[in-house]
Amino acid sequence: MTIPHEILQKLAFVNSQIIQSVRDTSVFTESIEMVRNAMVPQLQLASMPSSIIERLPNKEMQRFMLHVAEMSKAISPIVEIGASGAKLAQLGGTAAWISAELSGVVERMIEVGRQIEKSEYGWLGFLTVEALVTIYTMEKEGKLDEFKSSLMKYHRNAKNVEETISELLQSDVIKPREEILRDAFDAHLKGRFTLSIPVFLSQLEGAFWDYGSKVGIVKGQVVKLRNGTETKLHSFEKLLDKSEIGDVYKKFSEWYVSKQSQKRNDILHGRLIHYADELDSCHLILALRVAANILR
Numbered sequence: 001m002t003i004p005h006e007i008l009q010k011l012a013f014v015n016s017q018i019i020q021s022v023r024d025t026s027v028f029t030e031s032i033e034m035v036r037n038a039m040v041p042q043l044q045l046a047s048m049p050s051s052i053i054e055r056l057p058n059k060e061m062q063r064f065m066l067h068v069a070e071m072s073k074a075i076s077p078i079v080e081i082g083a084s085g086a087k088l089a090q091l092g093g094t095a096a097w098i099s100a101e102l103s104g105v106v107e108r109m110i111e112v113g114r115q116i117e118k119s120e121y122g123w124l125g126f127l128t129v130e131a132l133v134t135i136y137t138m139e140k141e142g143k144l145d146e147f148k149s150s151l152m153k154y155h156r157n158a159k160n161v162e163e164t165i166s167e168l169l170q171s172d173v174i175k176p177r178e179e180i181l182r183d184a185f186d187a188h189l190k191g192r193f194t195l196s197i198p199v200f201l202s203q204l205e206g207a208f209w210d211y212g213s214k215v216g217i218v219k220g221q222v223v224k225l226r227n228g229t230e231t232k233l234h235s236f237e238k239l240l241d242k243s244e245i246g247d248v249y250k251k252f253s254e255w256y257v258s259k260q261s262q263k264r265n266d267i268l269h270g271r272l273i274h275y276a277d278e279l280d281s282c283h284l285i286l287a288l289r290v291a292a293n294i295l296r
Contacts (some may be wrong), residue, residue: 120144123255124286126293131276148279152161155282161185171292173210174261177203181288188285193276200284201264205236211295212245237261249294 104202116122119136138147154160165185169175184199212218223233225242233239237257241245246253263280266272 009086065120117251121147123249123252123254124290125249126289151282151286152278155188155285158189161189164289168288168292171207173207173214173295173296174203174288174292176210177206185285188281191278193278193281196281197275197277197284198267200281201260201268204287205264207288207291207295208236208239208245211248212239212243217245236264249290252257252287252290252294260284260287 097215115136116132119132119139121135121139122132123136135144135147140142155164163183165178168181169178174181180199181203184196184203186198187193187195209218212223217224218239219230221232221234222230223239223243224230226244226247233242239259240253262284263272263275267275
């Protein structure tokens, strides 16, 4: 599946046909305007070469994916009208073609989203859609161990690690933790995962608490919950599970609560001593990269 450039080009072409075909047709005015507005980010991306799109920052890719849902809602009236045939005569055959083309594009994008959601690594929101689909495909083909091996190999390279640190320091809530994180990355490079894992866990948690303070959800130990009430919270798991912090990137929150929360408690409270695992250390580096990209 070629994501995202061919789909973007398709959307741009379909949108141009909409504009040419139904510009003055009042029956479709509202729906067409919704489609146009929802497609603005996609059309902007479509004008770029694929080589540039592949290097787009996560924020742009997230914006692209968020608008897929809006576009799906926007085109539904057009699709329904086209399918019923009752008003199709007003626009002729072009309307049916537009409906079919838009439906096909949205269905493909929805399927991409479903694949990503199913993946063990679907929480890696800083990756491009294409990369996430590739990982999911490897998982489906029983090749996920190959991805994990390449992940560990990547983080054994000092240059790659330095690039990761530079990326992390772009986040205002992570930058003050630079000295601590550099020590932890140094430990990781030296294979001292008994040291890197506890530090990554604690600094990841600290970044989220700092972000909560920055956006007004956390005030000292008092946290504003999703229902608007305020209560004292000490648990990172509860911060993700009960406050709007967890809504910043829900897939990541679900991953942390299900895969890391209990392990974190046992490690940091000294109840688990056999935890030195290279892959786990790599996963926490990825978690920090997620945080750096969503906690701005």
